[in-house]
Amino acid sequence: MTSAHTPGLAAGRLDAEEIASNFADLHPAYDPHEAAVAADRCYFCHDAPCITACPTDIDIPLFVRQISTGQPEAAAQTIFEQNILGGMCARVCPTETLCEEACVREAAEGKPVEIGRLQRFATDAAMARQGHPFRRAEATGKSIGIVGSGPAGLACAHRLAMKGHDVTIYEARERPGGLNEFGLAAYKTTENFAAREIDWLLGIGGITIAQGKALGKNIDLPALQQAHDAVFLGIGLAGVNTLDLPGLDLSGVRNAVDFIADLRQADDKTVLPVGRNVVVIGGGMTAIDAAVQSRLLGAETVTLAYRRNRAAMGASGFEQDLAATQGVHLMTNVTPIAVHGDGAVQEIELERTHAANGTLKPTGERVRLPADQVLLAIGQTLAEDAGLATERGKITVSGPGRTSLTGVWAGGDCTPGEDLTVVAVAEGRDAAEDIHAALS
């Protein structure tokens, strides 16, 4: 029988019940009493720091007060006016580095108002109701083409549809949603929430999704500009970085993005193979998501190997602690040298690093870890620049997402700025307002 100790890659290391429990909501929904108690803690600050910290500028004290006065659906309206993907952001935002870090009760007691969970309480309440909370303005007759149906594209599309424009979203993959659907840890967005949220969002009307359309493959920018009055690119970072290491061709080595996408798409996680000893290379959110989920699938040991120290990791302290709590070994100041094996990966060889004056130097000290699965989470790259000006691997934008080409806007991970769902929503929304202004 398969267990945590079964060598190599194996599915079903845990039984279905354990898997289900492992992948349950990381931050479960509040019941009304919990929400009332949590909402009572908000001080209704003046010019509240949490609003400033929110990339979408949600009026947090207002919506929390609306919850405490018994109107979660009105609270949701306050949220959705700023962030139409407030439901997903409530689940996946690193609130510990955004609104909740800024909460004055974090300063006062080390226990912020749980804004993320309150936002979920409100948005869940509103989304449980039939219908869509916004109405379209009178039709403008204008048409906008949006490439990519991730959070940037969806936010842009919704805002434009609200203004009365017609929107076509071109999506390369088999399902819409971008990283909301294919990225993110499964325990952050359970019960098919990403797909449900898109259905709900499309309730505004005026948005068509054309699937199987990839920029640079079967659509191009000139044709899009021809067909539409404006174009928005929310194409994300579809490429993945790799390393120049011996042994990367061994079976059991893959990139973490695909591993996570498989997890998100699997109806039955007990059929997903995972190694007995898993090593994840990287220190960002993707690395943490891959490492934690490997453990939750039943890997016996999971090591996250990062070349710098914990403070330098892209993942938040909360995420690092989550990984540690789940039994992931956070190994810092190591860089991969080689992957060893015979057909399939058996070991990974790492070298200790030393940071001096900001530069990372190998120390010559090497260590080998048993590994039957190696996941690379060392960053993603822009796969298609469509001939637009770029800087540091991203599409150059000015103001609210204006690219180097007039009539073409961009936002989300393909443009500079933090690669977060909530940032993508803000950029998509703001570009939509700018497009609307340009077309009016």
Add this chain to the structure above:
Amino acid sequence: MADLTTDFLGIKSPNPFWLASAPPTDKEYNVRRAFDAGWGGVVWKTLGEAGPPVVNVNGPRYGAIWGADRRLLGLNNIELITDRPLEVNLEEMTRVKRDYPDHALIASIMVPCEEASWKAILPRVAETGADGIELNFGCPHGMSERGMGAAVGQVPEYIQMVAEWCKQYYDQPVIVKLTPNITDIRYPARAAKAGGADAVSLINTVSSITAVNLDTFSPEPSIDGKGSHGGYCGPAVKPIALNMVAEIARDPETHGLPVSGIGGITTWRDAAEYIALGCGNVQVCTAAMTYGFKIVEEMKRGLSQWMDEKGYATIEDFRGRAVPNVTDWQYLNLNYVTKARIDQDACIKCGRCYAACEDTSHQAITMSADRVFDVDDSECVACNLCIDVCPVEECITMERLAPGTTDPRTGRVIPAEHADWTSHPNNPMARAAE
């Protein structure tokens, strides 16, 4: 260890914490539990005339308002006096007093304003061995419609008349319980004293509607879609009660009249404040109804601890100490100038002080781009609102400007001597300085 025993009108009790006449004191069972839990005394739920007892509604009797975390701040009730036969209550009182001789047991009474009614009930109450009686001239709901309760307490002449009957037909202490539903509390207090009452107790509940149901448009508590005003009590009424207690304590006509303090007493501190305003003991109801009888333990321990810290050996050592400091506004020292001071280390940067001052007061708090809040002394009138809205206790305090310094707001050098409205040049009635 402080001595908490009290002697109120000659009635001894092991501590100053009595349960007020109310639902918690309606039955032998409850009262025994209360004494076992450590309450010093009990004023039994108000007795009515012999014969068929009153009836209560069969729907909700209470309404409430809450603060954060659903902390109960105010409670309102439409329950009437005891709805159990007089005989049953008297038998139970007799048994309880026999078994708890060292605890105070007071009978609360409400019968019609007719001499015969009082003459009939008083001897029967006396037979129970109760330590005294409290005349319920306070309940604002239900019974007042029948000419009793607050309907009596609102007419000083009636108070005096009934008090006189009670002193005539009963030889133990008589306490008159006053209603706050009146313009000037001193008049009923004076009437009670004139009638020979040994003490007053106050306040009874405040006429109130706690809420309106926005689905049915019925007041709460709702009885089949209708509501009637109830009597409001709990922490929310404490400031009203303290003022009324103080008014009686400093009125030359009633100064020195023993007072049993009632109204929102929830902690030892509340009790100490009432006693500092002259009360010989305190009566509690809502706190017990909210938390159960065990709450008295915190009150006793807290009062004892504070007395030890302050060096007060007995209740009498600090009773009434605050009374001389209650005065009229016209005598307040206008040369006492303070300014708000914000402790930057304690500040959590919520900005509520700023919003309160900027929007609703004197624009005396500045806010920097990085959320540092400071007081502008040239605008600060020392209103205290910033302190009142600050979530962090002691983060903002008031600091007195020393006499001889200049108040940046007025540009005036602050005189050392007291000066008040009575001699202020803007006062057309000002007396010439002597």
